[in-house]
Amino acid sequence: MRAQLRAHINGLTADELPAYVYDLPALRAHVHAIRAALPDRVELLYAAKANSDPWLLQALAAYVDGFEVASGGELGHVRAHFPEIPVAFGGPGKTPAELDQALKEGVQRLHVESEHELRLLTSVLGERTADVLLRVNLPVALASVALAMGGRPSPFGMDPAQLDRCLAVIAADRRIRLRGLHVHLASGLQATDQLALIQQILAWAGDWAHTRRLDLTEVNVGGGMGVDYARPHHRFDWAAFGAGLRRTLLRDPRLTVRIEPGRSVTAYCGWYVTQVLDVKSSRGEAFAVLRGGTHHLRTPAAKQHDHPFEVIPDDSWRQPWERPEVRDQPVTLVGQLCTPKDVLARHVRVERLRVGDWIAFAMAGAYAWNISHHEFLMHPHPTFHHVDDPRIDDAEAVERAEMSVAGMRALQAP
Numbered sequence: 001m002r003a004q005l006r007a008h009i010n011g012l013t014a015d016e017l018p019a020y021v022y023d024l025p026a027l028r029a030h031v032h033a034i035r036a037a038l039p040d041r042v043e044l045l046y047a048a049k050a051n052s053d054p055w056l057l058q059a060l061a062a063y064v065d066g067f068e069v070a071s072g073g074e075l076g077h078v079r080a081h082f083p084e085i086p087v088a089f090g091g092p093g094k095t096p097a098e099l100d101q102a103l104k105e106g107v108q109r110l111h112v113e114s115e116h117e118l119r120l121l122t123s124v125l126g127e128r129t130a131d132v133l134l135r136v137n138l139p140v141a142l143a144s145v146a147l148a149m150g151g152r153p154s155p156f157g158m159d160p161a162q163l164d165r166c167l168a169v170i171a172a173d174r175r176i177r178l179r180g181l182h183v184h185l186a187s188g189l190q191a192t193d194q195l196a197l198i199q200q201i202l203a204w205a206g207d208w209a210h211t212r213r214l215d216l217t218e219v220n221v222g223g224g225m226g227v228d229y230a231r232p233h234h235r236f237d238w239a240a241f242g243a244g245l246r247r248t249l250l251r252d253p254r255l256t257v258r259i260e261p262g263r264s265v266t267a268y269c270g271w272y273v274t275q276v277l278d279v280k281s282s283r284g285e286a287f288a289v290l291r292g293g294t295h296h297l298r299t300p301a302a303k304q305h306d307h308p309f310e311v312i313p314d315d316s317w318r319q320p321w322e323r324p325e326v327r328d329q330p331v332t333l334v335g336q337l338c339t340p341k342d343v344l345a346r347h348v349r350v351e352r353l354r355v356g357d358w359i360a361f362a363m364a365g366a367y368a369w370n371i372s373h374h375e376f377l378m379h380p381h382p383t384f385h386h387v388d389d390p391r392i393d394d395a396e397a398v399e400r401a402e403m404s405v406a407g408m409r410a411l412q413a414p
């Protein structure tokens with residue numbers, strides 16, 4: 001944990017726990033490095049579903065080419081904070097109201113998930129036009145991945161054969177402009193596998209367009225860049241990924257490739273900080289009960305992993321009885337919920353953990369608070385803190401944000 005962040009956490013009172021603490025300078029540095037590693041021709045959208053906290057979006061806006069949203073709610077939220085930023089709208093089951101909202105709120109790209117959705121779009125268009133990507137579920141072999149959304153039967157996107165029916169609808173309707181294809185097949189791939197997958201996608205897309213005499217100018221290859229919760233310091237190799245993409249794109253100088261990562265962008269900047277309420281032994285196994293739990297940080301339950309954490313010792317024990325503790329032994333960290341599923345980390349060896357010590361869970365910046373079932377058992381919500389560095393020149397960040405919007409390339413092409 002960075003010293004500045006640790007100092008902020010040390011300044012919290014126990015009453016403020018559990019707390020989500022976001023490290024904004026670390027987020028900016030991380031996304032800056034991602035952007036720098038990518039070829040200019042690759043556009044970077046942030047998938048807002050990973051974490052749509054406005055402070056995070058604001059920190060990211062200076063470095064990304066836009067946001068990817070997956071609902072009318074996310075779209076309204078992004079537009080309320082960023083009236084101008086380019087937005088792509090994807091996700092299955094869009095309602096007519098959402099399609100209409102997308103057109104009203106100036107979405108640059110609509111990712112169409114089925115022929116029916118395309119026909120719905122034609123029914124709400126009126127005099128307006130829409131720029132679409134067709135989402136396709138390619139028959140590719142996926143390496144072992146955390147979450148597969150394609151390459152097998154799936155509700156996401158269309159089988160290749162169904163694309164032709166969409167082409168017929170588009171050919172008959174001048175209001176719809178086909179810009180290209182969208183392919184998000186999996187989450188949790190490391191750089192080499194992700195690159196190999198993208199090469200397969202681009203080769204397939206090129207052949208598909210060629211045989212139909214289509215001018216393919218854009219392919220959105222999705223997100224899913226891997227995050228390893230078991231090895232918090234082992235990050236997706238953006239440098240190797242960027243270099244590989246640069247080589248791949250040499251073959252097709254006119255194609256714009258777009259990526260839309262979420263987890264790998266914001267996971268590392270968030271910390272969920274809480275306190276040990278009880279330590280006990282059950283049939284020889286140690287348990288530490290923490291304030292809060294998976295209703296605040298569902299990530300370990302959703303992904304079935306041990307969430308990485310740091311112990312922050314607290315020496316202010318004032319009770320007259322012996323302080324419950326575990327020393328140099330495995331302990332299971334659980335929350336306050338009345339369910340055996342409320343486990344944040346299982347059988348993890350700690351040097352020492354006492355009632356009253358604080359625990360800071362790392363990698364809590366993506367699919368964490370926003371995917372959790374907050375109201376179950378009606379515990380208080382956490383407090384939220386956005387740690388920033390006053391030495392960072394806001395004017396410069398704003399300027400970069402404006403440049404990023406102005407510099408949006410293919411998304412704004414006429």
Ligand SMILES: Cc1ncc(COP(=O)(O)O)c(C=O)c1O
Nearest residue numbers: 047184187223224225261262263
């Ligand atoms: C269409 C689409 N794009 C992007 C993402 C972001 O994926 P990740 O957060 O794994 O990068 C998702 C996640 O489910 C998605 O469904």
